[in-house]
Amino acid sequence: MPELPEVETVRRSLLPRLEGRSIASVEVRAPALREPLDQDALHGLAGHQVLGIRRRAKYLLIDLDTPRTLVVHLGMSGRFTLVAGDAPRAAHEHVAFHLDDGRRLRFVDPRRFGQVLVLPTDRLEDDRHFAHLGLEPLGEAFDGAALEARAAGRRGPMKAFLMDAKVVVGVGNIYVSEALWRARVHPRRSVARTASATWVRLADAVRSVLADAVAEGGTTLNDFTDGEGNAGYFQVSLRAYGREDEPCARCETPIRRIVQSNRSTFYCPRCQR
DNA sequence: CGGTGGACCTGCTGGC
């Protein structure tokens, strides 16, 4: 479900509702997600107040009035939403934070690829989850030259390169197809020997597609919602992903689906080279 | 070191 725009959408929707709220109690109902849940650390957040919410890559960082940060990753199927305190417990509701205003912030994740961690705030960058992450695509340091520099000496297809979180974070399987479509670059184009002008187009495309998707509240293909349960709208703007056999919006050639690294890729065989 | 392919987990859909 969640790539950078969806995670940012959750962040923006939760921030005004959570800022200043305190966690009254925490329920942990599963022993593990991708990793074992640290029950003691999670229960230890009770009594603390939310100071802010940041995002790094696809991680939500919830800062509290304690030297620890609550870190949430939605994986493939995670949802992090506010509900009424007495709302019935959802299937796969693995962690629930009861707030001082009576509402409940819950983490639901059927596939359990997500993460709920408690980490020391002043050492987040050194934590193994963050230490090797690449550039933020909406940050100032991200541009064609930065991509080109990171591509030096590398090989392999462009799709895999743009999805490599050690290069640039936040770009998942939907938005990589969209960015390649915008940049008119074939997903199998080799990273090696790519011209500077192409890197500039790619960086611009990554940035613009992510920014546009954030502005539309993310992509709701199935069941993604923000922290208040609202669906996103960017799915109507998708030009490649999920559009196999539909005409390309530029040249009307049918969009093609291929498989790379066991994941679907969608592209226009005529205008992406 | 870098690239590739499989593993992790559950649920839904479409074809037979």
Next chain:
DNA sequence: TGCCAGCAGGTCCACC
């Protein structure tokens, strides 16, 4: 109707 294969938005790790 029932069953099964295939697919799904992410990340990590073993293996070349």
